[in-house]
Amino acid sequence: MVHAVPPIALTIAGSDSGGGAGIQADIKAMQANGAFAASVVTAITAQNTTSVSSVFELPVSVIADQIDAVMSDLAVRTVKAGMLSSSEIISTVAERLRHWNVKSFVLDPVMVSKSGYNLLREDAVEALRNELFPLATLVTPNALEASRLTGLGPIRSIADARRAARIIHEMGAKAVLVKGGHLEHETEAVDVLYDGTNLHLFREARVDTKHTHGTGCTYASAIAAGLARGLALDVAVARAKLYVTKAIRHGLAMGSGHGPVDHFYFFRENATFPYG
Numbered sequence: 001m002v003h004a005v006p007p008i009a010l011t012i013a014g015s016d017s018g019g020g021a022g023i024q025a026d027i028k029a030m031q032a033n034g035a036f037a038a039s040v041v042t043a044i045t046a047q048n049t050t051s052v053s054s055v056f057e058l059p060v061s062v063i064a065d066q067i068d069a070v071m072s073d074l075a076v077r078t079v080k081a082g083m084l085s086s087s088e089i090i091s092t093v094a095e096r097l098r099h100w101n102v103k104s105f106v107l108d109p110v111m112v113s114k115s116g117y118n119l120l121r122e123d124a125v126e127a128l129r130n131e132l133f134p135l136a137t138l139v140t141p142n143a144l145e146a147s148r149l150t151g152l153g154p155i156r157s158i159a160d161a162r163r164a165a166r167i168i169h170e171m172g173a174k175a176v177l178v179k180g181g182h183l184e185h186e187t188e189a190v191d192v193l194y195d196g197t198n199l200h201l202f203r204e205a206r207v208d209t210k211h212t213h214g215t216g217c218t219y220a221s222a223i224a225a226g227l228a229r230g231l232a233l234d235v236a237v238a239r240a241k242l243y244v245t246k247a248i249r250h251g252l253a254m255g256s257g258h259g260p261v262d263h264f265y266f267f268r269e270n271a272t273f274p275y276g
Contacts, residue, residue, distance in 0.1 A: 007228040008074050009035040013082030014043035020260030021214035026221040028263035033225035040066040049255030060092040067096040078104040080224035087127035094131040107136040108220035111145050134172035140220045142179045165194035204245040211251030211259035219244040
């Protein structure tokens with residue numbers, strides 16, 4: 001029997017030894033949302049639910065070789081990038097994306113871990129803006145990342161998020177999703193999507209839990225899976241927003257710190273399957 005091959009999405013990110021964030025979360029989220037996940041590791045982190053204790057960046061030649069190995073053999077429809085900790089890694093990823101003429105690219109500008117560890121060097125922020133924003137179909141900063149990228153100061157409201165989204169769009173990204181989990185002035189978790197023409201708001205109730213490790217990685221990867229499946233951007237974001245909210249609601253009380261979201265909650269709770 002010949003089985004249909006699912007659409008393929010590629011994640012380029014750092015490894016989380018605790019399994020809750022990074023490339024592990026990306027793979028789980030992509031698979032849970034109907035895509036086959038290929039992966040390129042950029043760095044190895046030693047971390048758990050409480051902290052990141054060390055980071056080892058892979059040589060850029062090895063990162064490039066991984067990208068080439070995947071892209072030369074698999075029909076990748078969407079690429080998602082997460083932890084790209086140095087300007088050298090960013091430049092390498094950008095060069096290979098251009099080489100392979102990648103048209104669907106989701107960039108999650110990971111800067112700081114849940115425990116406060118800096119995952120992006122200060123001198124790499126400009127490289128992120130200059131080299132990867134112009135290649136991005138979508139950039140997905142949270143409020144803290146959007147503040148650092150734009151220099152606007154604290155982003156606390158929907159109006160602040162809208163302004164930040166427009167500025168990041170002007171930096172070259174085709175579309176920007178400012179995630180509202182950190183918006184202090186909103187009672188709901190409200191995300192702002194700007195595509196250069198239209199502003200869309202995506203609202204879900206906040207979940208009162210500390211078990212949110214991997215939320216950003218999961219959200220961006222679920223969007224990438226939707227794009228790989230051929231969904232329009234706003235539809236992919238809406239479905240990913242609902243999926244990540246349910247994954248947070250079923251967050252796992254593992255370890256003594258911030259437990260991970262549950263990527264496969266629907267297997268354990270008789271919940272609705274995340275995609276149709």
